[in-house]
Every structure is written in structure tokens, then in C-alpha cells.
Amino acid sequence: MVDADLLGSYFVSAYPPFSQWSTEELPAYRSALAAPRAGRATPFGLYVHVPFCVERCQYCYYLAVDGAPQDLVASYLDAVLAEADLYARSPALSERRVGFAYFGGGTPSLLTADQIESLFTGLRQRCDWSEIGEISFECAPRTATQKRLDALHAAGVNRLSMGVQQLDDHVLEQNGRVHRVEDVERAWKRIRDTGFDTVNLDLMVGMHGETETSFFDSLERIMEMAPDSVTLYQLEIPLNTPLSREVRGGQVDQLASWDTKHDRLAAAFERLESNGYTVRSGYTAVRDPSRHGFQYQDAQYNGADLAGLGVASFSYLDGVHHQNLATVPGYLQAHREGQLPLGRAHRLSREEQLVREMILQLKLGSVDLTRLERKFGLVPEEAFAEPLRQLETEGWLQVADRKVELTRAGLVRVDGLLPRFYPQRHQDVRYS
Ligand SMILES: C[S@@+](CC[C@H](N)C(=O)[O-])C[C@H]1O[C@@H](n2cnc3c(N)ncnc32)[C@H](O)[C@@H]1O
Ligand code: SF4
Incomplete structure (x- = not known):
């Protein structure tokens, strides 16, 4: 029997909780966009959501569409650039310089090299990237081809983050991951040779089927690879995930308890520290804190403004939270109507x-x-x-x-x- 307290959300990414944001408060976001804010000292960044994955992982709660049908991807990228245009023309953002950018998913590395190039070129044409610092991009092992990595490097990506999760084929398969250990090894070699400033590898703690051995052996192998940054997320099982349905249907009989996950994370941090890493948050350890920061996260945690482009993306502007429409058809429809895809908001x-x-x-x-x-x-x-x-x-x-x-x-x-x-x-x- 799996404990009921393992089901539900754990990771807190916003306050007040999303359930408190509403369409009634959208006027507050419109007002924030209408107020000129040139020359503001508050840092400002972009988030771009790329909602395509080869297949859905068992534990995933992110907004992602299975497969990447090329006509849908093309329309989606057009809509993202049109959205960037609308933001760039708003009084609040027209004179703001982009200080950092984050491309998340989904699997942004499913985009082809040409799509990557035209997306970055389009964004640079619309927004002022002249003083940009960190450009972070999420990738998955099977999609890390040399052509794509070269396109990302040429586009200015300086923090590449790859989702490894665990280096054990049985655990990867059981969780519906499409990659295997050998894909990670191959991708790692290419990524290292391409020469990004910072490379982060994501691992998960407490995956379905994980054992003490599969987890700590994975960590040892990761430390041999010596990435600049290692991020460890404890498995959460929100109610909209396939894994949660399996647990409730009685098809999963064992999962690591919260105490086990906390203990494994603490032990992993100790191992990383004894290998020269420094723990810089409840999730991440880095080799050199003076070089391998995480501007996207730190800026947001300190109240930066953020424009979120793409389906279901979050923005934060002058004390107002906003989330875009959360379905791909709804998002594309707003684009066809020449409107921002406004979903729900909350003024804090x-x-x-x-x-x-x-x-x-x-x-x-x-x-x-x-x-x-x-x-x-x-x-x-x-x-x-x-x-x-x-x-x-x-x-x-x-x-x-x-x-x-x-x-x-x-x-x-x-x-x-x-x-x-x-x-x-x-x-x-x-x-x-
Ligand atoms: C959007 S995913 C990043 C890229 C890519 N989609 C992937 O999964 O490899 C961000 C990270 O969130 C973590 N994650 C996803 N679902 C999770 C869950 N249910 N519990 C804990 N961490 C999760 C994974 O470590 C993943 O690498
Ligand atoms: S690859 Fe990442 S975003 Fe896609 S389904 Fe898996 S966890 Fe979710």
C-alpha cells in the first residue's frame, strides 16, 4: 500500500497558490502592462515554454503534448513570436532590457536546429538582448544531437540543463522515460565537447522502482561526469499525473516515503560536498558558486519581473502574477485574434x-x-x-x-x- 500523503503537490513555485489566481483579476495584469516602466532597476527576464515531448513520463504534470507534429510546432513558434511582439510594444516592457532567458518544457530540445535558430533570431529582433546574462535551455538526452547543440551554442545558450533523472534502465523504463543510460552517456560527451559555460544535470529522488543502489550508483556516475551543477528533485505525484492514477488504482504497491526521499537527498548533498560541490539551494549543488549561478531562479526569488511566453506560462510584473491560457488550442486561438493569451491573474x-x-x-x-x-x-x-x-x-x-x-x-x-x-x-x- 502506498501512503496517501505521497499524492499531491509538494514543490512550491508560486505564492499565493495558483488556485487563488482568477480571470476576474486580469484587469490588474492589463494595467501593469499599460504602465510605462522604462529604466526600472528591477531585473527583467523571459520564460519561453515549449510544450512538446516524445511521450509523457509517468510522473509528469507539466503542460506537454505527446509528439511534435511539425505543422503544430511551426504554428506554435509563430504564436510565441507574435506574443513577444505584443509584449515588446507594451508601455511596461517596450524599453526594458532582457537580463536573462529560460527555455523550458516540455522538451525544448525537440525543436530542430533551424527552429532553434529562427526562434532566437525572432526573439532578439523583438526584444533588447544587448545586456543579457544567462540563457538557459532544457534538453533531454535523445534529442541532444550535435546539430542541435551547435545551434544552441551559436544562439548564445550558456546554461544547458539535461534531464537524466536516474542512470538505471529499469527505473527509466518503469517511469516512462524515452531515454536509456547509453543515451545519456552519448549526449554527455557531445555536450561537454560543445563547450557550454554551465551544464546542469537533473536527477530525481524517489522514482517509482528506485532503490538505494540505483539512486546512489546514479549519483556516483554523475559525479564522475563532473557537471557544473547537479539538481535533485524529490518525486512529487500531483493528482493529474498517470502515476497518481496508477497509485489510486492500486497498480503501484511501493514508493519511497517522504522521510526516505529527504534522507536520500541529504546523503546526496553530503556526497556532492565531499566531491567539491557546494549546496546552493534545497535542490542544487554546484562546482563553483562564483561561476555556476542560476540567474533565472535567483532573480525570480528576489522579485524580478518576468514575461512568460507560450502556453500556460507564468509572468510576474510589478507585483501581479499572471498565467497564460493553459491549452494549446486556446493559446493558438488568442494568437489568431491578435490578442495576448491571457488566462488568470492575481495582484499581490x-x-x-x-x-x-x-x-x-x-x-x-x-x-x-x-x-x-x-x-x-x-x-x-x-x-x-x-x-x-x-x-x-x-x-x-x-x-x-x-x-x-x-x-x-x-x-x-x-x-x-x-x-x-x-x-x-x-x-x-x-x-x-
Ligand atoms: C520540465 S522538466 C525538464 C526537461 C525534460 N522535460 C525532462 O523531463 O527531462 C524539469 C525537471 O523537473 C523534474 N520533474 C518533472 N516531474 C517531476 C515530478 N513529478 N517530481 C519531481 N520532479 C519532477 C525533472 O527532474 C525534470 O528534469
Ligand atoms: S520529458 Fe519532461 S516535460 Fe516531457 S513528459 Fe517527461 S517529465 Fe514531462
Whole structure:
């Protein structure tokens, strides 16, 4: 029997929870776009969602369409560029320089080399990339062909992230991954030889069929490869995933408990540290923190503005959250009508902005309370007196000299602790 507490969302990517965003609040997002914000000091970046995958993995909750029918991909990329045009003409963004960009999926590396080239060229023509820093791109092992890697390198991608998940064919197959260990080995060699500034490999902790041995052997092999960055995600099983349906149908009888996943992550961080890596968040360890940052994540956790292009993408502009329409047909229809594909939004109060930055920065392991007070004019020790007291008593964090530091035990379960910082009205709401 699989414990019921293994089902549902775990990773917190937004506050207030998505269920609190609504179509009624779309006017707030329209107003944010209509207000000129030239010369703003707030960093600004782009997210581009590429919603195509060869096949759906058992645990996946991302918006992705199986296969990549070429006519659909072509219409989709046209729509993304048209959306970029609409943003680039808005008073809020017309004079803003793009500081960072992230291409996520789905599997963005399913795009052909030509599509990659025209997508990047189109975006550069529409937005000011003259001072761009990090350009991050997600890829999957089988699609990492030399032609595509060369196109990505030539387009300026300087942080490539590949989803490995585990180096065990049995576990990969059981979870519906289309790649096998030999695909990873082949892709790794090409990626290393292509010469990206930063390469990150994603692993998962607690996959269906994973054993102590499959997980730690995978980690050892990853450390031999010596990527610049290793990200470890603990398996979550949101209710819309094929795996959750199997669990509820009684077809899966064993999965790692949350305690096991937390313990494995803590042990993995220790192994990585003894191999010269530095833990920089509740998920990621890097070889050289001064070179292998993650601007996309850090900027967002510190309140950057973000324009999300593509189906179901998220934006954040001047304290307003927004998510695009979440189906491909709906997204394409908005494009045919010459409209932004507006889905749902939420304007955050000052208190909500404080909670948002507090919880996002906790994911990095420490929070500077003086900085938050300066930014929001609210005293975090007062606003969060109860959760800070509770979590300190339970051994998950320490507060000293106006800094909150998570303990390692707190860091490996950080997403499970964050809802304690929510005000009462958001305590028991659905996540999405
Ligand atoms: C959008 S995927 C990245 C690229 C590509 N689609 C892939 O899966 O390899 C981002 C990462 O999220 C992680 N992930 C996906 N589903 C997850 C789940 N249910 N629980 C934990 N991590 C998950 C995986 O490590 C994956 O590499
Ligand atoms: S490859 Fe990534 S985005 Fe695609 S189905 Fe698998 S986990 Fe989801």
C-alpha cells in the first residue's frame, strides 16, 4: 500500500497558490502592462515554454503534448513570436532590457536546429538582448544531437540543463522515460565537447522502482561526469499525473516515503560536498558558486519581473502574477485574434509580496530579514513570529542577527515547511 500523503503537490513555485489566481483579476495584469516602466532597476527576464515531448513520463504534470507534429510546432513558434511582439510594444516592457532567458518544457530540445535558430533570431529582433546574462535551455538526452547543440551554442545558450533523472534502465523504463543510460552517456560527451559555460544535470529522488543502489550508483556516475551543477528533485505525484492514477488504482504497491526521499537527498548533498560541490539551494549543488549561478531562479526569488511566453506560462510584473491560457488550442486561438493569451491573474498585496519573497528565498537556504524589511516596510520577525518560532523549535531553522538559516534537515524538506508562512486564509486552499 502506498501512503496517501505521497499524492499531491509538494514543490512550491508560486505564492499565493495558483488556485487563488482568477480571470476576474486580469484587469490588474492589463494595467501593469499599460504602465510605462522604462529604466526600472528591477531585473527583467523571459520564460519561453515549449510544450512538446516524445511521450509523457509517468510522473509528469507539466503542460506537454505527446509528439511534435511539425505543422503544430511551426504554428506554435509563430504564436510565441507574435506574443513577444505584443509584449515588446507594451508601455511596461517596450524599453526594458532582457537580463536573462529560460527555455523550458516540455522538451525544448525537440525543436530542430533551424527552429532553434529562427526562434532566437525572432526573439532578439523583438526584444533588447544587448545586456543579457544567462540563457538557459532544457534538453533531454535523445534529442541532444550535435546539430542541435551547435545551434544552441551559436544562439548564445550558456546554461544547458539535461534531464537524466536516474542512470538505471529499469527505473527509466518503469517511469516512462524515452531515454536509456547509453543515451545519456552519448549526449554527455557531445555536450561537454560543445563547450557550454554551465551544464546542469537533473536527477530525481524517489522514482517509482528506485532503490538505494540505483539512486546512489546514479549519483556516483554523475559525479564522475563532473557537471557544473547537479539538481535533485524529490518525486512529487500531483493528482493529474498517470502515476497518481496508477497509485489510486492500486497498480503501484511501493514508493519511497517522504522521510526516505529527504534522507536520500541529504546523503546526496553530503556526497556532492565531499566531491567539491557546494549546496546552493534545497535542490542544487554546484562546482563553483562564483561561476555556476542560476540567474533565472535567483532573480525570480528576489522579485524580478518576468514575461512568460507560450502556453500556460507564468509572468510576474510589478507585483501581479499572471498565467497564460493553459491549452494549446486556446493559446493558438488568442494568437489568431491578435490578442495576448491571457488566462488568470492575481495582484499581490504588500503583505503577500513579503510572504512570496520570504518563502522563495527560504528555498535558497537563508534569508536576510533586514533586506526584506527595507523592501516591504514590514518587520518579518513580527509578520512570521509564529512559524519562525515553531520551525526553530522543531530544528528546521535558526534565526540570528536578522538572518534566517535553514538547517540541512530543514533544507531538504523546505517545500513542506513553506505553507506555514501563509496567512490563515491560504492555509488549506488547493495548490493549483
Ligand atoms: C520540465 S522538466 C525538464 C526537461 C525534460 N522535460 C525532462 O523531463 O527531462 C524539469 C525537471 O523537473 C523534474 N520533474 C518533472 N516531474 C517531476 C515530478 N513529478 N517530481 C519531481 N520532479 C519532477 C525533472 O527532474 C525534470 O528534469
Ligand atoms: S520529458 Fe519532461 S516535460 Fe516531457 S513528459 Fe517527461 S517529465 Fe514531462
